[in-house]
Amino acid sequence: MSAQTALAHELLDTPRMSVWRRLSRVQAAQIVIVLVVLCVIFSIMAPDAFPTVFNLRSIILNTSIFAVLGVGATLVIITAGIDLSIGSVLVFSSVIGAQVMGAMGAQGWGAALAGTIASIAAGAVWGLINGLLVAKAKVPAFIVTLGTLGAALGLAQVITGGIDLYEIPTVLVDTVGFGNVFAEVPTLTVIAAAICVLGGILLHKTRFGLYTYAVGSNPEACRRVGINVDRQLIGVYVISGTTAGIAGILSVAYFQQTTIGGNSMTALTVIAGVVIGGTSLFGGIGTIFGTVIGLLIPVMLQAGFIIIGVQAYWQGVVVGMFLIGAVYLDGVRRARAFKGSGKKSKPLQVGGLTLRGKEKEG
Amino acid sequence: MAILEARGIVRTYGQVVALDEADFTVEAGEVTALIGDNGAGKSTMIKILSGTEQPEGGTILFKGKEVKLSKPADARNLGIETVFQDLALCPHLDAVNNLYLGREVKRKGLLGALGFMNRKEMKEGSVGAFSELGATVRTLTEPVGSMSGGQKQSIAVARSASWANEIIFLDEPTAALGVVQTKNVLEMVKRVRDRGIGVVFISHSMPEVLQVSDRVQVMRRGRRVAVYKTSETSLEELVGTMTGALDEEVA
Ligand SMILES: Nc1ncnc2c1ncn2[C@@H]1O[C@H](COP(=O)(O)OP(=O)(O)OP(=O)(O)O)[C@@H](O)[C@H]1O
Numbered sequence: 001m002s003a004q005t006a007l008a009h010e011l012l013d014t015p016r017m018s019v020w021r022r023l024s025r026v027q028a029a030q031i032v033i034v035l036v037v038l039c040v041i042f043s044i045m046a047p048d049a050f051p052t053v054f055n056l057r058s059i060i061l062n063t064s065i066f067a068v069l070g071v072g073a074t075l076v077i078i079t080a081g082i083d084l085s086i087g088s089v090l091v092f093s094s095v096i097g098a099q100v101m102g103a104m105g106a107q108g109w110g111a112a113l114a115g116t117i118a119s120i121a122a123g124a125v126w127g128l129i130n131g132l133l134v135a136k137a138k139v140p141a142f143i144v145t146l147g148t149l150g151a152a153l154g155l156a157q158v159i160t161g162g163i164d165l166y167e168i169p170t171v172l173v174d175t176v177g178f179g180n181v182f183a184e185v186p187t188l189t190v191i192a193a194a195i196c197v198l199g200g201i202l203l204h205k206t207r208f209g210l211y212t213y214a215v216g217s218n219p220e221a222c223r224r225v226g227i228n229v230d231r232q233l234i235g236v237y238v239i240s241g242t243t244a245g246i247a248g249i250l251s252v253a254y255f256q257q258t259t260i261g262g263n264s265m266t267a268l269t270v271i272a273g274v275v276i277g278g279t280s281l282f283g284g285i286g287t288i289f290g291t292v293i294g295l296l297i298p299v300m301l302q303a304g305f306i307i308i309g310v311q312a313y314w315q316g317v318v319v320g321m322f323l324i325g326a327v328y329l330d331g332v333r334r335a336r337a338f339k340g341s342g343k344k345s346k347p348l349q350v351g352g353l354t355l356r357g358k359e360k361e362g
Numbered sequence: 363m364a365i366l367e368a369r370g371i372v373r374t375y376g377q378v379v380a381l382d383e384a385d386f387t388v389e390a391g392e393v394t395a396l397i398g399d400n401g402a403g404k405s406t407m408i409k410i411l412s413g414t415e416q417p418e419g420g421t422i423l424f425k426g427k428e429v430k431l432s433k434p435a436d437a438r439n440l441g442i443e444t445v446f447q448d449l450a451l452c453p454h455l456d457a458v459n460n461l462y463l464g465r466e467v468k469r470k471g472l473l474g475a476l477g478f479m480n481r482k483e484m485k486e487g488s489v490g491a492f493s494e495l496g497a498t499v500r501t502l503t504e505p506v507g508s509m510s511g512g513q514k515q516s517i518a519v520a521r522s523a524s525w526a527n528e529i530i531f532l533d534e535p536t537a538a539l540g541v542v543q544t545k546n547v548l549e550m551v552k553r554v555r556d557r558g559i560g561v562v563f564i565s566h567s568m569p570e571v572l573q574v575s576d577r578v579q580v581m582r583r584g585r586r587v588a589v590y591k592t593s594e595t596s597l598e599e600l601v602g603t604m605t606g607a608l609d610e611e612v613a
């Protein structure tokens with residue numbers, strides 16, 4: 001009995017890991033350091049142009065829409081899935097949103113609100129299609145979302161004849177697109193931040209979030225304890241579609257038009273950011289915070305390169321190297337974290353019958 | 363009377379007849395060892411009795427009433443829990459979340475309805491469950507994937523033990539464990555039995571079987587070929603029955 005209470009005490013008293021140790025194990029923390037270093041380098045090379053309110057504001061603004069997409073993409077990747085369709089779904093949703101707003105006279109809050117709802121709903125429907133195909137039809141997520149990547153963009157082009165829509169309500173553009181909540185804090189960024197916080201709470205505090213990790217970690221274990229794995233996957237893909245729909249309307253507000261031709265690389269940029277931010281492509285690991293940090297890297301590189309006069313095309317090269325490095329580190333970490341499980345002592349067995357007891361443990 | 367009784371269970375995998383009209387019984391407050399050579403059908407029997415596999419023939423009686431276990435939840439609702447050969451833990455989750463997986467404690471009121479969990483209560487419950495069984499889990503907040511085989515085993519056993527109120531199946535819970543961990547798991551098995559729960563224990567280790575069980579049921583080639591009281595059998599008899607050398611005497 002006393003041994004038991006002692007154990008109970010030991011468990012409850014387990015010293016919490018110091019905040020720093022905890023942080024240092026998260027890839028996002030390492031990426032924060034990289035980010036700071038980049039910031040310092042660019043600031044030294046262009047002290048007049050880089051560390052300015054204007055430049056920082058535009059970096060944050062350019063990250064905002066990616067971050068909204070990143071919330072859904074993070075959830076999907078934590079389930080060991082992938083959603084390649086988010087860029088095309090963004091385009092499709094913004095086209096639907098713009099069409100609804102155009103049909104309502106393209107002015108006023110009524111039209112803006114209807115367009116927003118239509119855009120988000122359109123994204124959610126694509127998410128549902130992805131989710132059903134992945135969870136129920138058991139088609140690999142890579143293939144499903146490669147298919148819907150083509151389909152969503154194709155349909156957007158069919159609807160518009162390939163020509164971008166420009167009839168966007170001024171109220172939407174002035175408030176969400178260009179407005180500031182106060183001082184130099186863009187409304188668009190505040191909306192994106194709110195979505196990231198909500199996504200973080202959903203992922204880290206709720207049962208839905210826990211099941212997202214669990215399904216990515218061991219789906220069979222989930223089934224055995226009665227978790228509805230299919231429903232969880234569908235839910236996660238619907239969220240990914242929904243965040244793409246939100247990004248669609250934000251993008252329309254920001255650019256004052258749809259961007260049919262401008263999103264071919266969006267999904268890859270977002271997925272790269274998610275992975276650089278420490279979310280594991282193998283599932284079970286990831287944070288929204290990491291994703292936001294991971295997405296700041298490519299945006300900051302692009303801004304920095306332009307300012308110091310390096311061809312902006314180099315950004316793609318550098319981000320590519322970051323991405324490969326991040327996945328490599330993920331693999332190293334996995335190998336290290338789970339090496340303990342391989343330690344087995346072999347009892348002497350013949351035909352499944354243990355002749356001699358277990359050897360002393362190694 | 364037996365809590366759970368399986369009669370004439372048939373299950374095939376293509377050409378392989380895993381269970382060929384096999385019988386099996388579980389009594390309350392008893393440790394039943396289920397033994398047999400590799401491929402005898404032990405795991406298949408447990409999978410059927412825990413609702414993860416479906417039999418092609420035969421009947422299952424729970425407390426004398428015929429039941430159908432068409433999914434794991436059906437068995438769990440009857441108070442039947444299982445520790446599978448592969449443990450079925452989520453390596454990235456910590457011990458608390460693994461223990462409560464699928465049965466999370468929600469917060470009260472609106473937050474609970476929104477899916478927020480009562481982490482504190484789950485943590486305290488976990489401490490209770492682990493210490494009651496003497497499990498050697500050192501930390502509740504690290505991913506279980508990085509723990510030793512014995513610790514994972516303890517978590518899997520503690521999880522099932524803390525939810526089982528009728529029967530617990532343990533498929534080779536001591537395979538791959540060291541001496542100390544094996545002893546711990548066997549202690550856990552006895553403690554669960556002393557709570558009045560029927561424990562079914564698959565093992566290839568005859569010394570373990572003789573040490574921990576109250577009864578032994580032997581399977582060979584998809585059939586139960588013998589039932590012994592542990593106090594009235596011997597290593598030689600068990601091995602002989604398993605391999606078929608004692609066929610005549612049993613029949
Ligand atoms: N999913 C499956 N698909 C095909 N064959 C299977 C499957 N599961 C079990 N079998 C076969 O059924 C037979 C019984 O298997 P089972 O796993 O029940 O044996 P066991 O007694 O648990 O053996 P062990 O001691 O090796 O764990 C074996 O011949 C096995 O190959």
Ligand SMILES: [Mg+2]
Pocket residue numbers: 404405406447533
């Ligand atoms: Mg087996």
